[in-house]
Every structure is written in C-alpha cells, then in structure tokens.
Amino acid sequence: MDSRTKGKTVMEVGSDGVAVITLINPPVNSLSFDVLYNLKSNYEEALSRNDVKAIVITGAKGKFSGGFDISGFGEIQKGTRKEPKVGYISIDILTDLLEAARKPSVAAIDGLALGGGLELSMACHARISTPGAQLGLPELQLGVIPGFGGTQRLPRLVGLTKALEMILTSKPVRAEEGHSLGLIDAVVPSAELLTTARRWALDIVERRKPWISSVLKTDKLPPLGEAREILKFARGQTRKQAPNMKHPLMCLDALETGIVSGPRAGLEKEAEVGSQVISLDTTKGLIHVFFSQRGTVKVPGVTDRGLIPRKIKKVAIIGGGLMGSGIATALILSNYPVILKEVNEKFLEAGIGRVKANLQSRVRKGSMSKEKFEKTMSLLKGSLDYESFRDVDMVIEAVIENISLKQQIFADLEKYCPQHCILASNTSTIDLNKIGERTKSQDRIVGAHFFSPAHVMPLLEIVRTNHTSAQVIVDLLDVGKKIKKTPVVVGNCTGFAVNRMFFPYTQAAMFLVERGADPYLIDSAVSKFGMPMGPFRLCDLVGFGVAIATATQFIENFPERTYKSMIIPLMQEDKRAGEATRKGFYLYDDKRKAKPDPELKKYIEKARSMSGANVDPKLVKLSEKEIIEMTFFPVVNEACRVFAEGIAVKAADLDIAAIFGMGFPPYRGGIMFWADSIGSKYIYSRLDEWSKTYGDFFKPCAFLAERGSKGAPLSAPVEQARSRL
Ligand SMILES: C/C=C/C(=O)SCCNC(=O)CCNC(=O)[C@H](O)C(C)(C)COP(=O)(O)OP(=O)(O)OC[C@H]1O[C@@H](n2cnc3c(N)ncnc32)[C@H](O)[C@@H]1OP(=O)(O)O
Numbered sequence: 263m264d265s266r267t268k269g270k271t272v273m274e275v276g277s278d279g280v281a282v283i284t285l286i287n288p289p290v291n292s293l294s295f296d297v298l299y300n301l302k303s304n305y306e307e308a309l310s311r312n313d314v315k316a317i318v319i320t321g322a323k324g325k326f327s328g329g330f331d332i333s334g335f336g337e338i339q340k341g342t343r344k345e346p347k348v349g350y351i352s353i354d355i356l357t358d359l360l361e362a363a364r365k366p367s368v369a370a371i372d373g374l375a376l377g378g379g380l381e382l383s384m385a386c387h388a389r390i391s392t393p394g395a396q397l398g399l400p401e402l403q404l405g406v407i408p409g410f411g412g413t414q415r416l417p418r419l420v421g422l423t424k425a426l427e428m429i430l431t432s433k434p435v436r437a438e439e440g441h442s443l444g445l446i447d448a449v450v451p452s453a454e455l456l457t458t459a460r461r462w463a464l465d466i467v468e469r470r471k472p473w474i475s476s477v478l479k480t481d482k483l484p485p486l487g488e489a490r491e492i493l494k495f496a497r498g499q500t501r502k503q504a505p506n507m508k509h510p511l512m513c514l515d516a517l518e519t520g521i522v523s524g525p526r527a528g529l530e531k532e533a534e535v536g537s538q539v540i541s542l543d544t545t546k547g548l549i550h551v552f553f554s555q556r557g558t559v560k561v562p563g564v565t566d567r568g569l570i571p572r573k574i575k576k577v578a579i580i581g582g583g584l585m586g587s588g589i590a591t592a593l594i595l596s597n598y599p600v601i602l603k604e605v606n607e608k609f610l611e612a613g614i615g616r617v618k619a620n621l622q623s624r625v626r627k628g629s630m631s632k633e634k635f636e637k638t639m640s641l642l643k644g645s646l647d648y649e650s651f652r653d654v655d656m657v658i659e660a661v662i663e664n665i666s667l668k669q670q671i672f673a674d675l676e677k678y679c680p681q682h683c684i685l686a687s688n689t690s691t692i693d694l695n696k697i698g699e700r701t702k703s704q705d706r707i708v709g710a711h712f713f714s715p716a717h718v719m720p721l722l723e724i725v726r727t728n729h730t731s732a733q734v735i736v737d738l739l740d741v742g743k744k745i746k747k748t749p750v751v752v753g754n755c756t757g758f759a760v761n762r763m764f765f766p767y768t769q770a771a772m773f774l775v776e777r778g779a780d781p782y783l784i785d786s787a788v789s790k791f792g793m794p795m796g797p798f799r800l801c802d803l804v805g806f807g808v809a810i811a812t813a814t815q816f817i818e819n820f821p822e823r824t825y826k827s828m829i830i831p832l833m834q835e836d837k838r839a840g841e842a843t844r845k846g847f848y849l850y851d852d853k854r855k856a857k858p859d860p861e862l863k864k865y866i867e868k869a870r871s872m873s874g875a876n877v878d879p880k881l882v883k884l885s886e887k888e889i890i891e892m893t894f895f896p897v898v899n900e901a902c903r904v905f906a907e908g909i910a911v912k913a914a915d916l917d918i919a920a921i922f923g924m925g926f927p928p929y930r931g932g933i934m935f936w937a938d939s940i941g942s943k944y945i946y947s948r949l950d951e952w953s954k955t956y957g958d959f960f961k962p963c964a965f966l967a968e969r970g971s972k973g974a975p976l977s978a979p980v981e982q983a984r985s986r987l
Pocket residue numbers: 289290292293328329330331332333374376377378379400401404406407408409410553556557
C-alpha cells in the first residue's frame with residue numbers, strides 16, 4: 263500500500279463466479295476516499311468480467327466497516343481535500359453503480375457495520391451477518407448525517423419509526439435484532455459467513471432468492487399522512503433535545519423528502535444537506551471531540567514506551583460513602599473482585615447497601631438480570647481492617663477530604679499492601695504529594711479521581727505526581743478502559759484539571775449575583791448555552807458542604823484570584839445546604855423539582871454588604887451573551903494556566919475534561935476549542951477590561967496575554983512547557 267494512501271480494497275474471483283471484494287483499512291476498515299475509489303474500480307471490473315456472476319462485499323479481519331473515514335471530514339473542513347461532487351458517493355457509486363447493477367451483490371458483515379459501512383451494505387441486494395455484529399447509523403453524534411443513502415434505505419428496510427430511533431439516538435442494534443427488523447437477511451456463524459454470502463449471491467442470480475433494491479421498497483413505509491405526523495413529532499422532540507444543533511433537523515428534511523417525493527429526490531436532498539452540514543461549527547466541534555476522546559490514552563513519555571499493563575486481579579476501596587460505593591459498583595460491574603473497607607459495622611453495612619442499591623436500580627430498569635445481580639454482588643467483600651489487603655493489586659482511597667486522615671491511611675497502606683500494589687486516592691482537590699508525605703512509596707501513588715456518581719459518570723482523572731511511575735499510569739489507563747471510563751492523565755496540583763476549571767465558573771456566577779445579576783437568569787443563560795444546568799442549580803445538587811470544602815482549598819492555594827463570596831456559607835448557617843435539604847438557591851418539592859425562592863434576595867444582600875460590593879447597573883442588565891462570556895472566559899483563563907503549567911499535556915485533553923467532567927456541550931468542541939472559535943484576542947481583551955474594573959479575579963494569565971496579543975490559538979502546543987508530566 264502506498265504510504266500516502268489510506269486503505270484499499272482487494273478483489274478475488276472464485277471458480278463459482280463470485281467476486282469477493284474485501285475492504286482493508288485497519289483498524290476498523292473505515293471508508294476513506296481511497297477505499298471508496300478502489301471499491302468503485304473493483305466493482306466496475308467485476309461488472310465487466312464475464313467470469314463474474316455476482317459480488318460479495320466484506321471487511322478484513324473480522325470487521326465489515328466502521329463507516330466513512332471521519333478524518334476525511336476534517337480534511338474537507340480544513341480545505342486540504344476537495345469535496346467530491348455532491349452525491350458522487352451516494353448516488354453515482356452506491357446507487358447507480360452498485361444497487362442498479364445487472365449483477366447482484368451481498369454484504370457479508372462481521373463484527374460491525376456502522377455509518378457509511380451499514381449504508382454500503384444497504385445498497386447491496388442482501389445482508390448476511392455474524393451473531394452480535396453491531397449495526398447502526400451513528401452519524402448525528404458526529405454532527406454529520408447518514409449521507410451514503412442511509413436516510414432513504416433504513417426507513418425502507420426497518421420502517422420509519424425504528425429508522426428514526428436508530429438515526430436520532432445514534433445507537434446501534436445487534437445482528438439478531440437487525441434480523442428481526444428486516445435489516446439483515448440471515449445471521450450465521452463467522453466461519454460460515456463467506457460461504458453463505460456467496461451462495462446467497464448465486465441464489466439471487468438464479469432467482470432462488472429475491473433481488474431486492476432497498477431504495478425501491480415501499481412495504482415498510484407508513485401512509486403519507488401518518489409518516490408526516492411521525493416526522494412532525496420527531497422534529498418537535500429534536501428541537502427540544504438538541505436546540506443548538508441544526509444537523510438533526512436537516513437530516514429529518516432529507517428523510518421527509520424521500521417519503522414525500524420519492525427516493526431519488528430523497529437521495530438528492532440527502533446529498534445536498536450532507537455536504538452543507540460538514541461546515542457547521544457544531545460538526546467541527548463534534549469531530550474534534552471524537553478524535554480528542556481517543557487521544558487521551560496517548561500520553562507522551564508514558565504510553566509510547568512499550569509498557570504492558572499489569573493484571574489487576576483484586577482491588578480494595580477505603581470508604582463506602584457515595585464515592586467509594588460508586589467506585590466499587592463500577593469495578594464489580596467490570597468483574598473486578600473488590601474489598602470495601604470501613605471503620606465500623608454500621609458504615610460498612612451502609613456502604614455495601616449503597617452498592618446493592620446501585621445495582622438494584624439496574625435490575626428494576628431491566629438492564630440487569632437477577633442472576634447477574636447476584637453474581638456481581640458476590641464480587642464484593644466487606645472488611646473492617648487491613649488484613650485482607652495483603653494480596654490486593656490496587657487500593658483506591660475514597661474517604662472525606664481531610665489531609666491528615668489521608669496521610670495516616672497511606673502510611674498504613676504501605677505497611678499492609680504488597681510492594682507492587684498501586685496506591686490511589688480519589689481526592690478531588692488535595693495535592694497528592696501531601697497525601698503521600700508519610701510514605702516511601704511515592705512512585706506508586708497516583709490520583710484516581712472519579713466523578714459522582716462514579717458508576718455512571720464517564721470521566722476518570724488520572725493524576726500523576728513527579729514521582730508516579732509510567733507503569734502505574736499504564737496500569738490505571740487499562741483499568742479505566744476496562745471499566746469503560748474516558749481517562750484523562752493530568753499533573754498534580756490543587757484541584758487538578760477539572761476542578762480548577764470548575765472553580766472560576768461558580769465563582770464568576772457568585773460575583774455577578776453579588777453585583778446585582780439575577781441568579782435564575784444566569785442559570786437559564788448557561789443552560790441555553792448547553793450546560794446540563796446552571797451554576798446555582800449545580801451548587802444545590804452537589805451540596806453546600808462539598809462546595810465550601812472545595813472553595814477552602816482554592817482560597818488557601820490561589821488566594822490572589824479567588825473571589826470570596828459569603829452567599830453559600832450564609833445559607834449553610836441557616837440550614838439551607840442545597841437539594842438534599844430541599845432548600846438552596848432554589849426550593850425543591852417532593853419530586854425534586856426546582857423553584858426560584860424570593861427569600862434568596864435576603865442572603866445575597868447580606869453577602870453583598872459583607873464583601874462591600876455594590877450593585878452595578880451594567881451587570882444587572884447583562885445580555886445572555888455577556889453572561890456566558892463573564893462566566894466562561896474565567897474558565898478559559900484557568901484552563902490556559904492549567905495548560906501552560908503542563909498539568910494537561912494537550913489542549914484537547916482539557917476539552918475532554920471539560921465535556922466529561924463539567925458537562926461542557928460537546929458540540930462546542932470543549933473549552934479550548936470553543937475559546938479558539940471565539941479568538942484569543944477577544945477573550946484576552948474582555949478579561950483585561952474586566953480585571954481593570956472588577957479586580958484580579960478576571961486578570962488574564964501570562965499565557966493568555968501572550969497568545970491574545972498575537973491572536974494566536976490557545977490550543978497550539980506549549981513550547982518548552984514546564985511540563986509536570
Ligand atoms: C456518510 C457517512 C458518514 C459516516 O460513516 S461517519 C462515521 C460513522 N461511524 C462512526 O461513527 C463509528 C465511529 N467509531 C466508533 O464508534 C468506534 O471506533 C468503533 C465502534 C468502530 C470501534 O471502537 P473501539 O474498538 O473501542 O476502537 P476505537 O478506539 O474507538 O477506534 C480505534 C481507532 O480507529 C479509529 N476510528 C474508528 N472509527 C473510525 C472512522 N469511522 N474513521 C476514522 N477513524 C476511525 C479511531 O480514531 C481509533 O484510532 P486511534 O487508534 O488512532 O486512536
């Protein structure tokens with residue numbers, strides 16, 4: 263293969279007259295332009311050869327195809343590749359050459375057929391699959407649409423309602439379900455896949471099996487009036503669920519055109535819309551996220567040293583509170599035997615009870631069987647001492663944020679655990695060097711910062727000190743993968759990456775409110791921006807106890823840029839501690855529905871007089887855009903510090919940390935990507951102006967000042983970084 267080309271296809275013609283074309287582009291046989299153009303020429307050759315009666319398309323090494331090569335979209339966006347003529351792939355190649363051919367084709371699907379992969383198979387005249395293969399159109403998740411005919415063929419094969427569900431949720435179905443839906447014609451063991459597909463193709467030639475062009479099918483489509491109602495409902499839902507994104511509605515336009523005006527018009531509309539969506543900002547953001555998420559496991563100097571992850575056979579967790587029990591749940595769900603240690607019987611029972619409740623909720627929802635529940639729970643053992651720690655491979659400490667308590671625990675762990683055992687702390691803010699101060703095991707001390715609830719939230723912040731060994735990081739990355747978390751490896755400091763970015767966000771909100779801005783308008787603007795909730799609603803959810811404990815760490819460590827508001831401590835004094843007490847910035851009813859509270863004014867006014875702040879008429883009347891800038895530019899500023907200090911090695915890691923740790927909207931590409939879409943010059947100038955008016959909380963850091971003065975991108979690599987990694 264030429265080193266400049268990405269993938270290829272090969273064709274072999276058998277004595278039975280079947281040409282087998284194999285897609286080859288490791289690791290997932292993505293459909294690069296090279297693969298697609300090769301496929302076209304192989305296909306043309308097969309059609310022209312007299313010794314070929316039928317064609318089978320398959321993928322190399324147990325995978326049909328993971329879809330169009332996503333980096334191709336990036337090349338078109340950057341202008342490094344010219345986009346082919348609109349409709350060239352979906353109409354000229356897949357419809358007019360492949361589906362309309364006078365020789366039939368069968369797709370032999372092993373492992374997966376996603377996106378363009380499934381669309382290619384739907385243009386064939388039959389599909390045979392191996393058991394368990396994943397079949398789906400996940401394009402919307404990437405900001406694009408199923409643009410290789412998927413908007414037209416899927417509804418015709420599985421019906422409009424199911425097709426909408428698959429396309430709008432981006433969720434794949436397994437081959438067995440695909441078979442019952444009519445998407446797959448037969449499910450056969452892997453060893454029989456090719457022989458069955460070949461025979462099926464010849465059976466079509468001999469008219470023993472039907473010759474079906476999916477795009478021409480109409481039997482699964484509802485009558486026009488009903489179809490319009492279904493699409494209207496889908497549009498309403500989409501507007502509600504994805505108000506800041508255009509591409510899902512554009513995808514529905516393509517679907518509707520096909521149903522109303524026929525498949526040819528539908529394919530043309532799909533091609534037109536498919537080309538338009540590539541240049542949407544939201545699409546650029548989502549594609550950036552796809553590659554950045556996969557990039558977090560590539561840590562220079564760590565994962566490029568050929569280290570093999572050691573097998574972690576048993577894990578111990580210290581502390582069965584909310585975090586400890588969540589972490590235990592995540593681990594046993596991935597088959598790790600776990601010892602949960604507590605200080606007394608009562609706490610231990612409560613901790614095990616929480617794990618049980620986490621699993622029982624799955625049983626109630628039907629996502630876990632009773633047998634699986636019993637089997638999973640049997641992996642958990644309780645303990646009140648360290649005796650059972652003698653053969654554990656990893657310990658995760660998850661007790662309250664108290665430095666001396668943690669120091670004592672780590673000193674004990676060094677005594678009881680084997681030499682190779684990884685000593686991890688789930689601290690969310692405390693410097694790991696301080697935690698390990700009383701041990702000699704600095705090389706195996708690491709942060710494993712989970713987010714609550716730990717068995718649900720996808721991020722795992724792996725915190726590395728200057729002493730943590732590369733092997734320990736590699737081991738933890740492997741555990742992260744096995745428990746299905748997105749890991750981000752960061753350096754050691756107060757708050758690490760996520761909490762350091764989080765902190766200015768809530769602080770900015772407090773600052774604005776003390777100067778007269780309406781907290782409920784702030785929450786509403788931030789939710790419209792795409793965060794799951796605003797900063798005040800979030801403080802209520804997290805609880806004021808946690809908020810104050812975290813704030814204390816920041817006040818101690820970064821006093822020059824900490825805004826000290828008394829709003830939360832004043833409410834806490836009055837036994838308003840957030841959602842758990844049914845009162846915080848909001849009032850909560852029995853169903854936990856939040857309602858604004860007029861009494862809040864009282865606390866704000868008191869806090870204002872304590873801090874000596876005045877109502878600022880300009881800040882009272884902020885537009886939504888200004889609210890977003892004043893709450894998120896301080897986050898960008900802190901992210902820049904984190905990046906410049908080498909706490910994060912890549913700006914893209916901060917994007918992933920912000921998305922999975924803070925709930926930053928993925929379609930904005932993450933905090934640094936979003937900042938660059940606005941421009942460093944503008945962000946710098948705003949922060950600079952605010953810092954002159956309102957003080958050092960807004961002061962742009964040196965990194966932002968330097969890049970802002972040149973208008974340079976914030977996410978460009980840091981040269982000669984004082985990397986802590
Ligand atoms: C009009 C048509 C449009 C389209 O078809 S758009 C594309 C639609 N397809 C998808 O959205 C599928 C995206 N890929 C995935 O969901 C997953 O991947 C898989 C389920 C296919 C495999 O998952 P796992 O086994 O966990 O591997 P991994 O780490 O996600 O990926 C392995 C490497 O494969 C690259 N990759 C995967 N899919 C594509 C693709 N479609 N185009 C380009 N690269 C792809 C990744 O980036 C990574 O690469 P590295 O090892 O260098 O990190």
